[in-house]
Amino acid sequence: MIPESFDYQRASSVSDAISLLHQHGEGAKILAGGHSLVPTMKLRLSTPATLIDIGDLTELKYISDKGDYLAIGAGATHWMLESSDLIQQKAPALSQSAGQVGDVQVRNRGTIGGVLAHSDPQADYPGVILALNATIVVQGSGGERTIAAADYFTGLWETALEETEILTEVRIPTDNANANSCYLKFPQPASRYPYVGCAVAMSTAGGSCAEIRVGFSGVGETAFRDSGVENALQGQALSESSIAAASAKAAEGRSVLSDVFVSEEYRRAMAQVYAKRALSQLS
Amino acid sequence: MKVSMTVNGTAFEHDVEPRTLLVQHLRENMGLTGTHVGCDTSSCGACTILVNGETVKSCTLLAVQCDGADIKTIEGMATNGDLHPIQESFREKHGLQCGFCTPGMILSSWQLLERNPKPSEGEIRHALEGNFCRCTGYDNIVKAVQHASQQSA
Ligand SMILES: Cc1cc2nc3c(=O)[nH]c(=O)nc-3n(C[C@H](O)[C@H](O)[C@H](O)COP(=O)(O)OP(=O)(O)OC[C@H]3O[C@@H](n4cnc5c(N)ncnc54)[C@H](O)[C@@H]3O)c2cc1C
Ligand code: FES
Ligand code: FES
Numbered sequence: 001m002i003p004e005s006f007d008y009q010r011a012s013s014v015s016d017a018i019s020l021l022h023q024h025g026e027g028a029k030i031l032a033g034g035h036s037l038v039p040t041m042k043l044r045l046s047t048p049a050t051l052i053d054i055g056d057l058t059e060l061k062y063i064s065d066k067g068d069y070l071a072i073g074a075g076a077t078h079w080m081l082e083s084s085d086l087i088q089q090k091a092p093a094l095s096q097s098a099g100q101v102g103d104v105q106v107r108n109r110g111t112i113g114g115v116l117a118h119s120d121p122q123a124d125y126p127g128v129i130l131a132l133n134a135t136i137v138v139q140g141s142g143g144e145r146t147i148a149a150a151d152y153f154t155g156l157w158e159t160a161l162e163e164t165e166i167l168t169e170v171r172i173p174t175d176n177a178n179a180n181s182c183y184l185k186f187p188q189p190a191s192r193y194p195y196v197g198c199a200v201a202m203s204t205a206g207g208s209c210a211e212i213r214v215g216f217s218g219v220g221e222t223a224f225r226d227s228g229v230e231n232a233l234q235g236q237a238l239s240e241s242s243i244a245a246a247s248a249k250a251a252e253g254r255s256v257l258s259d260v261f262v263s264e265e266y267r268r269a270m271a272q273v274y275a276k277r278a279l280s281q282l283s
Numbered sequence: 284m285k286v287s288m289t290v291n292g293t294a295f296e297h298d299v300e301p302r303t304l305l306v307q308h309l310r311e312n313m314g315l316t317g318t319h320v321g322c323d324t325s326s327c328g329a330c331t332i333l334v335n336g337e338t339v340k341s342c343t344l345l346a347v348q349c350d351g352a353d354i355k356t357i358e359g360m361a362t363n364g365d366l367h368p369i370q371e372s373f374r375e376k377h378g379l380q381c382g383f384c385t386p387g388m389i390l391s392s393w394q395l396l397e398r399n400p401k402p403s404e405g406e407i408r409h410a411l412e413g414n415f416c417r418c419t420g421y422d423n424i425v426k427a428v429q430h431a432s433q434q435s436a
Contacts, residue, residue, distance in 0.1 A: 105413045
């Protein structure tokens with residue numbers, strides 16, 4: 001299967017990519033790892049007139065410790081995240097989710113920026129980014145702006161990223177909750193995309209839950225923070241019964257996806273099971 | 284569009300349409316038909332090759348994305364007619380039946396052993412998740428990788 005014809009431009013820098021986006025107008029699309037875009041172009045579900053390739057920009061491929069937060073370049077691949085000691089220490093949920101994206105070949109090419117820009121409701125990172133309380137940095141012709149993860153995912157396939165902006169960086173706060181975080185996934189056995197992905201970041205004090213953030217991927221039309229679970233456990237002594245009560249709230253009052261493999265009811269039940277496992281693991 | 288790349292140590296330059304897939308470029312423009320197309324939908328791993336030392340599915344990459352890249356395919360694994368130890372191990376342990384998945388399996392095994400020279404059985408199975416064997420010879424493939432890992436002491 002071959003994509004429809006298009007014009008190909010290789011950007012020499014982020015600012016070059018932004019001016020190319022303006023120059024080529026509506027039919028132009030950014031190409032990063034290509035692991036969502038190229039398959040959809042082969043199926044001709046997507047037929048961009050111009051591809052602007054940022055895949056080789058080393059200025060977007062970094063992971064660095066900024067003290068208050070980890071800065072991750074949009075071009076960092078899943079493999080870079082999976083194999084980073086820094087991320088494993090300060091945000092284990094992110095390294096665990098990176099190591100479970102697709103397969104090795106996909107992880108060698110796909111990027112965190114590509115996942116967040118694409119915003120597939122079935123992607124792994126969105127729930128993780130929410131649980132880690134990340135900030136997303138984007139750049140346009142007017143300069144840079146930051147978007148809180150909570151404001152970033154606006155709907156099914158929709159994000160706060162504008163058509164002519166480039167996602168450049170993801171910032172993960174280095175707090176106690178993020179250092180004690182995990183990601184558990186119930187994958188589609190063939191595609192490896194999550195039916196349910198549950199990310200939890202939780203700090204504890206004297207056997208109680210001090211701070212907690214829970215994010216779900218794959219469950220709803222868009223990833224979400226689950227305040228039901230969070231409120232039920234915040235400030236409570238951590239025990240089998242408090243965890244069971246909190247995880248029973250998973251996805252409560254949310255509209256939940258349903259497909260031929262996993263019905264709404266089953267997905268909701270699995271959201272509860274995965275929340276319980278994640279909370280137990282961190283307690 | 285002009286695209287140059289080094290494939291198995293030889294420099295190539297071709298004029299290609301931007302929509303040319305890397306696998307198509309290797310097979311049709313360079314005659315390197317050892318890289319197979321199984322699914323053409325990014326799932327089976329038969330088209331796995333190395334781009335700058337990392338495994339990728341060449342059906343999911345455009346040739347133009349690899350301008351300037353260093354590429355290795357199954358044809359580049361043997362040296363002067365001597366099979367690579369991983370190839371030897373697949374032969375020794377009967378890690379192939381029809382052989383269709385084998386080029387991809389060998390390159391994925393290479394990537395695994397490069398990153399983790401002494402993998403456990405579980406790690407081998409996890410590392411080969413992106414490669415399907417329609418003959419379902421997985422047990423012997425795992426044994427072949429174990430054998431290769433023992434060879435390189
Ligand atoms: C076989 C297979 C299995 C997979 N399994 C999983 C899985 O289990 N879980 C999972 O989460 N994902 C999975 N994926 C998707 C994979 O993670 C992709 O790598 C990812 O979705 C997109 O990243 P990319 O860099 O390849 O982006 P591309 O495909 O290059 O781009 C995707 C979209 O984002 C835009 N874009 C990319 N980067 C930027 C940027 N910096 N700024 C603005 N816009 C940008 C592009 O214009 C395009 O619209 C799988 C993919 C394949 C092929
Ligand atoms: S042919 Fe490329 S993954 Fe199947
Ligand atoms: S040996 Fe036949 S597909 Fe693997």
